Amino acid sequence: MGAKINFTEEKINELKAEMVKNMQEPGPLMPTLHAAQRIFGCIPLPIQKIISNELDVSIARINGVVTFYGHFSIEPKGDTIISVCLGTACYIKGAQGLLDAFSHDLNISVGETSKDGKYTLEATRCIGACGLAPVFTVNEDVYANGSVQLVKKVMQKLKQEK
Amino acid sequence: MANLVNLMIDGKACSVPSNMTILKAAESIGISIPRLCFLEGIHEQSNCRVCIVKIEGVNGLKTSCSTKVTEGMVVRTDTKEVYEAVSFNLELLAGNHKFECWKCSRENSCEFLDLLRRFNVDNDFSNAKLFDQKEIKVNNTSDSMILDSSKCVLCGRCVSACEQLSGLGILNFSNRGSHTYIGPAQFHNLEDAGCIYCGKCIQACPTGAIREKDEIKFLERALRDTSKTIVVQVAPSVRAALGEEFGYKIGTNVEGQMFAALKELGINEIIDTNFTADLTILEEGTEFIDRLQNGGVFPMFTSCSPGWVNYLELYYPEFIPNLSSCKSPQQMAGALIKTYYAEKLGKKPEDIYSVSIMPCVAKKSEAKRPEMGRDGYRDVDLVLTTREIARLIRHRGIPFKDLEPIRPFGLLAEYTGAGNIFGATGGVMEAALRSVTEILEGHSTPVDFTEVRGLDNIKEATYNVAGTEVNVAVVHGGAAIKEFMKRLKTTDKQYHFVEIMGCTGGCINGGGQPIVSAINQEKYDVRALRAKVLYNIDAKAEFRKSHESEAVKTVYKDFLTKPNSHKSHELLHTHYKKRSFYDVKLDD
Numbered sequence: 001m002g003a004k005i006n007f008t009e010e011k012i013n014e015l016k017a018e019m020v021k022n023m024q025e026p027g028p029l030m031p032t033l034h035a036a037q038r039i040f041g042c043i044p045l046p047i048q049k050i051i052s053n054e055l056d057v058s059i060a061r062i063n064g065v066v067t068f069y070g071h072f073s074i075e076p077k078g079d080t081i082i083s084v085c086l087g088t089a090c091y092i093k094g095a096q097g098l099l100d101a102f103s104h105d106l107n108i109s110v111g112e113t114s115k116d117g118k119y120t121l122e123a124t125r126c127i128g129a130c131g132l133a134p135v136f137t138v139n140e141d142v143y144a145n146g147s148v149q150l151v152k153k154v155m156q157k158l159k160q161e162k
Numbered sequence: 163m164a165n166l167v168n169l170m171i172d173g174k175a176c177s178v179p180s181n182m183t184i185l186k187a188a189e190s191i192g193i194s195i196p197r198l199c200f201l202e203g204i205h206e207q208s209n210c211r212v213c214i215v216k217i218e219g220v221n222g223l224k225t226s227c228s229t230k231v232t233e234g235m236v237v238r239t240d241t242k243e244v245y246e247a248v249s250f251n252l253e254l255l256a257g258n259h260k261f262e263c264w265k266c267s268r269e270n271s272c273e274f275l276d277l278l279r280r281f282n283v284d285n286d287f288s289n290a291k292l293f294d295q296k297e298i299k300v301n302n303t304s305d306s307m308i309l310d311s312s313k314c315v316l317c318g319r320c321v322s323a324c325e326q327l328s329g330l331g332i333l334n335f336s337n338r339g340s341h342t343y344i345g346p347a348q349f350h351n352l353e354d355a356g357c358i359y360c361g362k363c364i365q366a367c368p369t370g371a372i373r374e375k376d377e378i379k380f381l382e383r384a385l386r387d388t389s390k391t392i393v394v395q396v397a398p399s400v401r402a403a404l405g406e407e408f409g410y411k412i413g414t415n416v417e418g419q420m421f422a423a424l425k426e427l428g429i430n431e432i433i434d435t436n437f438t439a440d441l442t443i444l445e446e447g448t449e450f451i452d453r454l455q456n457g458g459v460f461p462m463f464t465s466c467s468p469g470w471v472n473y474l475e476l477y478y479p480e481f482i483p484n485l486s487s488c489k490s491p492q493q494m495a496g497a498l499i500k501t502y503y504a505e506k507l508g509k510k511p512e513d514i515y516s517v518s519i520m521p522c523v524a525k526k527s528e529a530k531r532p533e534m535g536r537d538g539y540r541d542v543d544l545v546l547t548t549r550e551i552a553r554l555i556r557h558r559g560i561p562f563k564d565l566e567p568i569r570p571f572g573l574l575a576e577y578t579g580a581g582n583i584f585g586a587t588g589g590v591m592e593a594a595l596r597s598v599t600e601i602l603e604g605h606s607t608p609v610d611f612t613e614v615r616g617l618d619n620i621k622e623a624t625y626n627v628a629g630t631e632v633n634v635a636v637v638h639g640g641a642a643i644k645e646f647m648k649r650l651k652t653t654d655k656q657y658h659f660v661e662i663m664g665c666t667g668g669c670i671n672g673g674g675q676p677i678v679s680a681i682n683q684e685k686y687d688v689r690a691l692r693a694k695v696l697y698n699i700d701a702k703a704e705f706r707k708s709h710e711s712e713a714v715k716t717v718y719k720d721f722l723t724k725p726n727s728h729k730s731h732e733l734l735h736t737h738y739k740k741r742s743f744y745d746v747k748l749d750d
Contacts, residue, residue, distance in 0.1 A: 059346070
């Protein structure tokens with residue numbers, strides 16, 4: 001569910017061109033997955049199948065790599081990505097409460113994307129801002145000293161912007 | 163040649179080649195180090211940490227399966243520290259294992275359970291509140307196999323076996339940490355994941371995480387259904403391995419006891435798939451001769467192995483015209499059971515319950531193909547593996563070892579040596595050559611075609627048959643198939659007849675055969691020992707050529723008229739179709 005992506009002929013050809021280039025070097029899988037993530041915003045099974053055919057790597061192995069690294073995703077992510085830090089300091093200062101507040105407001109669980117495709121909620125590891133704990137980010141913006149009130153305010157603002 | 167190095171293991175001195183691991187060195191002097199994920203030659207990635215040992219002067223404990231010996235090394239395999247560490251590793255694994263041992267297919271062959279016993283594991287974590295329990299995923303929609311993450315210990319043996327033996331890599335690790343699972347990508351349904359059901363993963367699994375679809379209950383119910391007559395067929399390779407389930411040595415022929423045990427179960431009509439193997443030779447041989455004389459498509463591929471048929475339909479559909487149109491012996495037998503045999507018994511086909519005992523899990527899916535039946539009934543209603551029938555015999559308390567051997571007593575139980583060697587790689591080719599050469603040359607030809615025997619992945623030979631040079635090849639195992647198909651696409655050589663089997667070694671090493679533990683897979687050449695059983699039966703057989711079989715002659719005279727007749731085509735031949743996998747649509 002979540003966001004829709006366009007798997008146009010043009011984009012698929014772009015990926016294929018990347019693969020031709022990558023196959024000149026040893027280890028073409030990782031750069032290809034980076035390209036696929038950039039082009040489509042996610043790497044679902046049909047895209048994995050295209051990569052498998054071109055690179056002669058099994059789909060199960062490709063999926064193993066895709067699901068191992070947090071950078072890659074199977075499902076498309078929303079336009080706005082909300083990440084709540086669950087590093088030790090943030091967690092102790094109540095990050096779980098922030099996560100629950102977002103989850104409740106957006107009606108999605110961690111790792112999911114809202115039905116309208118606008119928001120993705122993620123839990124992340126330490127982002128190196130422990131002094132400002134608990135911390136969350138909305139796309140590139142960092143919000144310090146988070147609280148349930150702040151979550152509500154940010155959500156209100158986001159919804160008005162849209 | 164590696165140099166010899168001297169080391170001490172548990173106070174015993176030994177001298178072994180320098181490229182040896184501690185595990186192997188210990189074994190060479192009779193010290194058995196416990197292990198779980200180690201499967202020699204297939205999976206040597208030291209990820210279970212059950213084989214850890216103490217090396218003097220080295221910090222921590224080292225995995226003996228991957229640490230090479232060095233000069234002067236002093237190793238302790240059984241200190242308190244090692245014992246506690248291994249016990250704890252096993253505790254952690256047990257905490258994420260669902261124990262259903264009473265109904266597990268691996269009731270008597272679970273390497274994991276053996277280790278838990280050896281280390282008296284308490285299993286304290288199974289219900290512990292703070293212990294991270296993994297999500298249970300079950301992939302059970304395929305007709306052949308089940309993947310069950312609740313029994314998986316993530317050793318990775320199946321992943322390596324699939325990659326190396328089938329060459330397909332259907333299984334792999336996905337996700338991370340406590341969310342890790344093994345399966346097709348996204349745990350996609352196995353029947354749509356490109357799997358050919360060779361079952362090499364089942365043979366590699368130390369637990370019951372990958373297993374055949376358990377269907378014993380269907381036979382138990384049919385045995386209690388008074389309206390049904392049960393007819394059972396048994397494949398050639400079952401008799402060469404079933405004994406292992408009852409404590410016989412690998413490579414013991416238990417044909418007589420096998421039939422006796424079936425009788426004890428209450429089965430009154432038993433036929434031998436060897437009989438239809440002979441029939442297959444007549445049909446396939448005639449098809450080959452026809453192609454040779456009338457300019458048909460070459461090379462012609464055999465079609466007995468459902469694993470291979472799956473492989474071709476999924477990966478090389480452009481070669482479908484090369485595949486013999488003959489059904490496999492199982493399906494030929496099924497078609498005859500529901501027609502010819504039903505008539506002889508004076509029964510309607512729907513009142514017959516046709517069961518086959520097979521060394522194979524792919525056979526379960528083959529029997530369910532829509533074209534394998536007519537008028538609303540199936541030719542084969544139920545397929546049980548060698549392991550399943552062994553379990554049933556055991557559960558019923560039948561004293562297998564004490565049974566007096568008997569001969570099968572159905573109408574279609576006669577067979578020649580040629581039909582019997584179908585179970586070993588090269589067997590179908592040899593059986594076909596015995597008949598084809600004799601039919602084409604019009605005089606008696608040799609019986610033995612030893613060039614096509616043995617365990618080389620790809621065997622090739624050329625025979626002059628009635629003035630024509632016939633190039634044959636024998637290929638077994640998915641990885642070898644891949645290599646051969648590549649060769650076929652690039653070579654100028656004209657192959658005429660190619661036998662291909664989905665499993666390495668052929669049916670005797672099928673995915674439904676008794677499990678051989680990792681340690682016994684190292685000790686014994688399982689494929690050669692089981693194949694020898696079939697070749698010994700062949701050597702002693704009165705008739706060794708399929709076309710000499712009286713039973714085959716009778717069926718043609720009474721029912722089918724002649725090979726490749728209209729009736730034969732209707733009952734004994736089939737067709738194939740291109741298949742795709744991971745059929746997930748892009749939603750645009």
